[in-house]
Amino acid sequence: xxxxxxxxxxxxxxxxxxxxxxxxxxxxxxxxxxxxxxxxxxxxxxxxxxxxxxxxxxxxxxxxxxxxxxxxxxxxxxxxxxxxxxxxxxxxxxxxxxxxxxxxxxxxxx
Amino acid sequence: xxxxxxxxxxxxxxxxxxxxxxxxxxxxxxxxxxxxxxxxxxxxxxxxxxxxxxxxxxxxxxxxxxxxxxxxxxxxxxxxxxxxxxxxxxxxxxxxxxxxxxxxxxxxxxxxxxxxxxxx
Numbered sequence: 101x102x103x104x105x106x107x108x109x110x111x112x113x114x115x116x117x118x119x120x121x122x123x124x125x126x127x128x129x130x131x132x133x134x135x136x137x138x139x140x141x142x143x144x145x146x147x148x149x150x151x152x153x154x155x156x157x158x159x160x161x162x163x164x165x166x167x168x169x170x171x172x173x174x175x176x177x178x179x180x181x182x183x184x185x186x187x188x189x190x191x192x193x194x195x196x197x198x199x200x201x202x203x204x205x206x207x208x209x210x
Numbered sequence: 211x212x213x214x215x216x217x218x219x220x221x222x223x224x225x226x227x228x229x230x231x232x233x234x235x236x237x238x239x240x241x242x243x244x245x246x247x248x249x250x251x252x253x254x255x256x257x258x259x260x261x262x263x264x265x266x267x268x269x270x271x272x273x274x275x276x277x278x279x280x281x282x283x284x285x286x287x288x289x290x291x292x293x294x295x296x297x298x299x300x301x302x303x304x305x306x307x308x309x310x311x312x313x314x315x316x317x318x319x320x321x322x323x324x325x326x327x328x329x330x
Contacts, residue, residue, distance in 0.1 A: 101273060103256065134314040138257075145306060145320035146257065157318065189257055191315040197270055199259040199315040201249075 104129065104190055104202035111208040117178040120205045122190035123171060128200055130171035134193035137166055137175045139186045140204075146189060150175060177207070185209040212237035214307050214321035222301075222328050228294040232307030232321060239288055240265050245313040246290045248281065250303040251323070258303075262310055263290055270313070297328045 105123040112118040122129065122137075129135055133153045138146035148157055150166035153173060163184075165176045173192070177184055190202040218230035232246070239246055247262035261271035263281040271279045280293040294301060304325050308317040 132314075134316075136315050136317070138317070145323055146317070147320075148316065148318050151311075151316040151318075152314070191257075191259070191317070193314045196273070197313075198272060199247075199262075199310075201257040201259060204256040 101128070101194060101196065101198060101200050104192060104200055106188075106190060106202040106205045108203070109206045109208065111210055112177075112180045113210045114180055114182065116180050117176060118180060118207065119177075120175045120188055120190075120207070122173040122175070122192075122202045124173075124192055124200070125171055127196070128171075128192040128194040129168065129173050131195050132193055133168065135166070135168060135173040136191045137164075137173075138189045138191070139184075140189065141186050149188075180209055182209050212309055212319045214309065214319060216305060216307050216321045216324040218324060218326070220325060220327060222297055222326060223330055224298055224328055225296060228292070228297050228301060228305075228326055228328070230292045230305055230307075230324065230326070231289050232291070234288045234290070234309075237309075238285075239283060239290060240285055243312060245270075245310040246281075246283070247308045247310045247317060248292045249306045249308055249317070251306070252303045259315075260292065260294075260305075262313065264313070299328050302326065302328045 137150040245262040
């Protein structure tokens with residue numbers, strides 16, 4: 101199974117909105133609504149931010165939202181804040197009953 | 211809130227077996243609905259799903275690692291484990307254990323991670 105495709109980096113200014121894409125295939129992202137997003141700070145474990153494409157766990161800011169169209173899922177962060185600067189990863193359940201991650205995107209808040 | 215903690219050797223010699231244990235606190239690995247997972251992260255790079263095990267003992271592995279991976283449960287100690295045999299330098303990574311809700315890539319709880327280096 102191949103890793104999902106994410107841009108290596110994105111950037112935005114405080115207050116702006118950014119979107120990170122996650123492209124897979126009809127065997128993973130496009131097959132089910134089982135896409136999740138994780139935030140990771142250096143030296144720390146990833147934190148679940150979005151699951152089932154667009155659901156937020158309790159305690160996650162509503163500035164984070166997710167969506168999906170076809171084989172591409174997206175994470176949008178609105179009202180960008182300095183604390184959002186981190187690495188972001190998507191993941192998807194697959195038709196082979198396995199899990200695949202994206203390569204990760206480094207978000208820089210300018 | 212469930213807590214997970216990885217333990218095991220930080221240094222493994224090439225061709226040997228990497229063995230890690232994940233101890234689960236405040237929650238039972240006998241709970242249905244959760245898949246007990248191993249994920250690794252190469253230095254400075256992305257995440258790779260290694261596989262997971264259900265409380266029934268059913269296992270699901272990454273196809274690229276399947277021939278070298280074994281996962282098991284020890285319900286008496288509330289632990290699950292990872293064995294990866296025939297390691298090479300390419301297996302050097304931070305290894306995380308995590309709990310996946312439903313097995314649908316919802317990794318809602320993670321251990322802190324443990325660095326395993328493969329070197330003579």
